Amino acid sequence: MAAMGKRPDSQGKVRDIYDCGDALLMVASDRISAFDFILPDEIPHKGEILTRISAFWFDKFKDILPNHVITMDPAKFPAEYAEYTDYLVGRSMLVKKAKTIPIECIVRGYLTGSGKKTYDQDGTVCGIKLPAGLTEASKLPEPIFTPSTKAALGEHDENISFERCAQIVGEDVASQLRDASLAIYKAAAEYAATRGIIIADTKFEFGFIDGKLTIIDECLTPDSSRFWPAEGYAAGHVQPSFDKQYVRDWLRANWDMQGEPPHLPAEVIAGASERYQEAFEIITGKKFVPMKESNVPA
Numbered sequence: 001m002a003a004m005g006k007r008p009d010s011q012g013k014v015r016d017i018y019d020c021g022d023a024l025l026m027v028a029s030d031r032i033s034a035f036d037f038i039l040p041d042e043i044p045h046k047g048e049i050l051t052r053i054s055a056f057w058f059d060k061f062k063d064i065l066p067n068h069v070i071t072m073d074p075a076k077f078p079a080e081y082a083e084y085t086d087y088l089v090g091r092s093m094l095v096k097k098a099k100t101i102p103i104e105c106i107v108r109g110y111l112t113g114s115g116k117k118t119y120d121q122d123g124t125v126c127g128i129k130l131p132a133g134l135t136e137a138s139k140l141p142e143p144i145f146t147p148s149t150k151a152a153l154g155e156h157d158e159n160i161s162f163e164r165c166a167q168i169v170g171e172d173v174a175s176q177l178r179d180a181s182l183a184i185y186k187a188a189a190e191y192a193a194t195r196g197i198i199i200a201d202t203k204f205e206f207g208f209i210d211g212k213l214t215i216i217d218e219c220l221t222p223d224s225s226r227f228w229p230a231e232g233y234a235a236g237h238v239q240p241s242f243d244k245q246y247v248r249d250w251l252r253a254n255w256d257m258q259g260e261p262p263h264l265p266a267e268v269i270a271g272a273s274e275r276y277q278e279a280f281e282i283i284t285g286k287k288f289v290p291m292k293e294s295n296v297p298a
Helices: 046-060 079-088 113-122 162-169 171-194 245-254 266-284
Strands: 015-019 023-028 031-034 037-042 069-071 092-096 103-110 139-145 197-209 212-216 225-229
Touching: 023 046, 031 046, 031 245, 046 092, 046 266, 103 162, 103 171, 139 171, 162 171, 171 197, 171 212, 245 266
Parallel strands: none
Antiparallel strands: 015 023, 023 092, 031 037, 069 092, 103 139, 103 197, 197 212, 197 225
């Protein structure tokens, strides 16, 4: 990572991971991905916003399920990272190592995206039969657990049925994933409603730490969720959103999905950054101010 001058031990679409022996340092960059491509432009403040939103939800739901966070305070990171504090503050977490589960745990409360496509074909989403007559952005009778495989970087995740999930990880683990995902989603959706936000869908990642199912990676961020404003919501059309759907929509209109993705115009970069900041402020109830060394989290 150029900003740190230190090569990560592993790298995802957005996060860089550094192995600290008995822990991992997770650093959220300002990179943005769409359609399984990493775009050539970064979104200002994005990494910090994702990290701080995740921290908000991890803390809020710690009584429902444990999470992997040790600390977000760079002063408590291993000494070798001290020189990078200005970059790390706000956008990084020291976390416990987990035995990761190779499933993306998606919960859908509304019909949109890839779920809408399969529903239009055969009335199902990941093998779950839904009522007839649903349309774009329809609220589902109950939130549904629709897992997917966790693809390698550059490859596409594949939506799978619960039965296929159970074949991959075992019936007991699959049931734990479903129950935990639905519990967190329902609690988050109930809270978000008080803030004027609809959480249309989201995805979680889990692992085992000391034998306990633990939520890891990120949680209910604009990158892992669809956030819609409750005001003006009406089924039947694509909803405005606080997530990266704004960037996806621009790409669909300006790129044929062939070759490498194009650069984003300055106004799209600025607009995306504004949406991420707005999501932070609505969810947390706090004004977004970039972290300074004198104001680091615990």
